[in-house]
Amino acid sequence: MKPAYLLLSLLCLAVVVVDLLWTTLWVEGGAGPVTTRLMNRTWQLFRKVAGDNPRVLSLAGPVVLVVSLTVWIALLWFGWTFLFAGGENTLIDTRDPAPIAWTERFYFVGYSVFTMGNGDFTPRDGLWQVLTGLTTASGMLFVTLSVTYVLNVLGAVTQKRSLASSIHGLGTRSAEILERSWDGDSFRGLDVPLDSIATRLDTLTSNHKAYPALHYFYAPQTAQAPVTNIAIFDEALTLLEFGVAERERPSEIAVGQARSSVQGYLNTLDTAFVEPARQPPPAPPIDSLREREIPTVSDQQFDEALASIADRRRKLLGLVEADERRWPHSNSQ
16 A cells, blocks of 8 residues: 555545535535635736736636636546555556556546446456445536536526626616606606616525636626626615605615615625725715706715715725726716
8 A cells, every 4th residue: 555645545535525515515605715716816817917808807707617627627536546546456457467557547547537438447356346436426426516516607697697787777877777767756666676686686696605606707898797787786776875865765675675685795705805995986976866856965964874884885896896897987887
């Protein structure tokens, strides 16, 4: 027996089992420790290389998935290879009685993991036959979990871009959402969109907890960028809750539910290593509401309200900046 190879085998297999199961099965646990570091460093590398090119950043998400899958498969493959190298005469070459080389062990483990063996190498009787069965079982389980995880992530990417498009359809600025919803007397028509977006935001939050790789799928078009549009949406809620005169505000339940859904989304930032900005972003444009003759509170009341939610708005700005985007201003995106 070769203890060094056996130790390396146990280390590789333990790391891949913990990290892969953590990432794919633990819905509330985010990604495993290895995958978390790989995703963060891959994203940081893309941010440095991309510069002002959003097309390059849009490749970060797919690359993060490919790198994660590659590391999982490599750890699984090398782990079993070291195990079969740690014993004496673990394999039999059915064609040539010569000693088994490293490449042949690597080949045997590869076709065992991917269940495409052709019988030119077989394990010794006893323990090594059982370990070969475990090798095949681990390959079937982990490859299936990996593929399922990738498909689920891609489905969640489609959902989050659909949400961004829905918010973008309400308006490209926070004040514009209110201006388009104002019928001259109230915001009655805004209750249904608020409820719909809040529900989809809750789904997005759950997806981010289950699939942290979602943080790294960058959309070059602002209309499909969840981060920017969620910031616009939350600023519109700020205007509704603190800027519009109380008697003209829509349902408190609808606004409160939407605010809670955004807060739930912001609470996922720790899994993406996003820090709040040092200062809150510029105040949303309450003057544009007054120009449309929408009743508002005084500037002093509005400023005091903004001060009370400064931490929340700093988180929003930190999220926008971490996504390599600019804060959506009153007259542009």
